[in-house]
Amino acid sequence: MGQPQDPRGNLVRPYAVTRGRTEPRRDIPIEAVLVASQAGLQEARFAGHDKYRIAVLCEAKAQSLAELAALSRLPLGVARVLVADMVADGLLSLHSAAPKTGFTERMDLLERVLSGLRKL
Numbered sequence: 001m002g003q004p005q006d007p008r009g010n011l012v013r014p015y016a017v018t019r020g021r022t023e024p025r026r027d028i029p030i031e032a033v034l035v036a037s038q039a040g041l042q043e044a045r046f047a048g049h050d051k052y053r054i055a056v057l058c059e060a061k062a063q064s065l066a067e068l069a070a071l072s073r074l075p076l077g078v079a080r081v082l083v084a085d086m087v088a089d090g091l092l093s094l095h096s097a098a099p100k101t102g103f104t105e106r107m108d109l110l111e112r113v114l115s116g117l118r119k120l
Contacts, residue, residue, distance in 0.1 A: 026084050030066040030076065033095045034058050034083060040091035050074065051086055058092055 036044070036058035044055035053072050057063055063071070069079035086092040
């Protein structure tokens with residue numbers, strides 16, 4: 001038999017992925033719709049594994065920030081930092097985001113989403 005497998009797998013700490021940054025360059029709501037351009041996909045090949053994977057996910061179809069975090073298996077905070085960097089660098093296009101609303105409107109939206117998830 002070979003060497004025993006490390007039970008942690010290929011563990012990379014979230015702060016290593018974002019180089020210690022916890023705040024994104026710009027605020028992108030979790031429901032924001034993102035799409036990769038062909039040029040962005042080409043450039044993302046050289047931007048690192050996680051950014052390239054996000055670009056590939058956004059090439060196939062428009063994805064929300066929340067979907068990108070789930071599909072790439074990244075914590076939401078890490079995905080938010082990476083996606084904000086990609087938008088700033090022109091690798092992703094931000095097609096829509098929820099309009100700036102007050103706390104009450106955001107809570108109402110979140111309650112409707114939670115209700116929908118519970119029905120699943």
